Amino acid sequence: MFQYLPSFLKLDLNTTLFMFLSFFISILLVLKFTRINKLNLPPSPPGLPIIGNYLQLGTLPHRSFHSLSQTYGPLMLMQLGQLRVLVVSSVDMAKEVMHTHDMIFASRPNLTSTKALLYGCKDIAFATYGDTWRQKKKLCVIELLSQKRVQSVEFIRQEEAMALVDKIRKALSLSEGCLTVNLSEMLIATANNIICRCMFGKKYDDDGCRFGELGRQIMVQISDFSMGDLFPSLGWVDVLTGQIKKFKTTFEEMDDFFDHIIVERRMARKGPNKKDFLDILLQLQADGLSEFDLTENDLKAILLDMFLGGSDTTSTTVEWAMAELVKNPAIMKKAQEEVRRIVGNKSKIEYSDVDQMAYMKCVIKETLRLHPAAPLLTPRETTSSVKLGGYDIPDKTLVYINAWAIQRDPEFWKRPEEFLPERFENNKVNFNGQDFQFIPFGSGRRNCPGIGFGLASTEHMVANLLYWFDWKLPTNDASLQEIDMTEKFGLTVNMKVPLRLQPIPNNNFVE
Template sequence: MLLVFKFTRINKINLPPSPPRLPIIGNYLQLGTLPHRSFQSLSQKYGPLILLHLGQLRVLVVSSADMAKEIMQTHDTVFASRPCLTSTKTLLYGCKDIAFACYGDTWRQKKKLCVIELLSQKRVQSVQFIREEEAVALVDKIRQATISSDGCCTVNLSEMLLGTANSIISRCIFGKKYDGDGCRFGELGRKIMTQVSDFSIGDLFPLLGWVDVLTGQIKKFKATFEEMNDFFDSVIVEHKMSRRDSNKKDFLDILLQLQNDGLSEFDLTQNDLKALLMDMFLGGSDTTSTTVEWAMAELAKNPAIMKKAQEEVRRIVGNKSKIEDSDIDQMDYLKCVVKETLRMHPAAPLLAPRETTSSVKLRGYDIPDKTLVYVNAWAIQRDPEFWERPKEFLPERFENNKVNFNGQYFQFIPFGSGRRKCPGMAFGLASTEYMVANLLYWFDWKIPTNGTSLQDIDMTEKFGITVNKKVPLCLQPIPYNNFVE
């Protein structure tokens, strides 16, 4: 009788609503090619908290601001860990990085090290000269293209923005640029951001991990990892052999010194070091270029908004030969443009996945231990309950609006919130705002005159941890002539 009672209680667990699923594979086919959009559709039908079954993997999808607050604030500790999937385990040194490390003391120590040495406000300001120099290089590259084509050229802005973001972050981390001249550093970074979001058969069915070897997925992950790992090894050797100016230490110099002197709060192994390098590069490159890419695409589609932003930038900068940090601080409308871009096009629309560290009760539902959790920031930031005309690009909505992306307003969480909030927010914003300001100051931008209308600009997304444009953004730059040589 007692056994029957226990069995009955166990089976009365109250799970969140779940869409109908197929045998064995469960809801896997319902992910689609753009999961953030598929999840939004499912949430509109089944509610803001739904449980999907991907093979044997339980996935909780959160699609409302109040439920996001429950997870990132009320029960933050329970939801603060990360799943160690086949892709992240293979590509990120066994999840020894910050973004995908399990929650615990070692993760806290690594995060503290990176925040202090690379991502603090003081450090962000100290590398402003790098942002300035790379912005000048970008502007010169675009201007040379217009000169060589008698002013009637079209530039692949997506490609140029990725190159500039790569140069900024690689100089901050390694002390020099590594893109170009046959180096595939930037290309590898974007490939990793795509592959790290892939599920493998072993993730869905743990006993069938060997299938990933037969399909070649493990080989694909390892090939990408080994190429990036070889690059890191060569850069580390180069740093160890060179005598560097103690006043101009980059992030790698600092890590190597901490490793040699044993001054870090944890045992900083070679793989730990390379995992941190991977995080800093991936977090500071692809996300920045993607945000600027979407901002320029939306501005090109909305000429009146672009004109308003340009007028502000040009009024504040005047005839100076370069844009200064103090100028950016005064550009209120530009900041609204960036905010609206982050609202409509968060670089990581599902944020980084979380994993429960224990079972927990959430709004009356039982959430089991080891449940993978996606917070759909993309859907939350388009919720009509909080946002009027949510599908329209309207920077004015942020004028005289206290809502910010600092993690305190859960209807606007492009950088997440709580313990796993993105630590590189200040670093990424500084580069994003500075790049957009320079593009708007030095050039007018037009849609190529090939019969394309504003409505025809392809805004199709390409999914990965970061979601960039599937079709590169190609625009016609017209140099602004009110500048000092």
């Protein structure tokens, strides 16, 4: 209706509206801070009126948080609009959060993006803590992600790793002279194919299928803050800006895909010897064997969790590992010698081979330390007020644990900025959640339940890349430091510039 007003009236109207909103928000903030100013809160960096510390997040929040924590300490309280955020940046405080007070910090914030994209947070990763969440996690751990299940899909990892090798070989055969491959793109496709075959019994990489693309889109959109998150009374602004429509469009396309494949599977009536994730969940739903009412939305939310947790995290870890190995040729050589000695002249790498590759496993551990796929662990939310490090932490505080900063703490890691897989040789420190200086998968009740599943895929992909090819930068005179290691932030943090390398076939292998 305002398009018919004269321009000077539009300006006055917009100015008045802005002033009214600013005044309204200021009153809310004053009332809020008046209630909590008697508490002994953690230190906070100074912020701007109304928006608080929002602009200090930067494009790479894990790095921004780390820089600020150098001044304000391992427990730092930030204000993002009306959203109160606690940033945890030390081993001791991480242990307090994920072990000592794990129950209080076990819930998740219900953000606009997660509610819109994850079926109202009916999944496992972002669900509110409670009985239903516990039952869903138990179902996934026992039925989908157990060690027995991981071993049962070993053939899928082998086949897809060899498909990756064949794709690289084909590119070499079609090239003339020096060839580079977009390894980042190939790794994403391979990780997607592995998890899709485990979930649905087939891969969805055909022309016209946007499943993998939608998954990556969701990973990016989930990390977005909305106006309604920062100022709950202004959620309607997200409708005007089109953010809600963007979430809805992505969700509906993914939901349609799930509906189609579920209907297709029910009509197919697969035999009992063919058990992918979808088969298992549909059988549990039909038989009523789960400890809770497994609705259609519950089922789809769990499937989406499995895909998000098993695709980008795997490809991102392999991507960083290969980048670091090319930058460190001595480490690359040592890892390749181990892989090739153990495998010998076999035509494929088996689980028993990978199990013996102690140094390669150290390479992956060091990659997870220096480049955790999720540098800020999935945010938590306090379920009640609590004392932490001598400070008062109010109820409903959003909590970020900065694993990236903790895993570079010089108090626990010598030369923390260097890529040194040897630090894990004869070292009992592991990522199982018991050593709080190394928490790429989190710890406590909300740790990642798919560690074994994701790690098996990562190890198999790295082993095959090292066995079948030597790797170098595209030009002979390129400096080893010329790889662009700039990060791109999302729910996972991968390389901003795709990793392009030159593969050289391993001529010592006799097929």
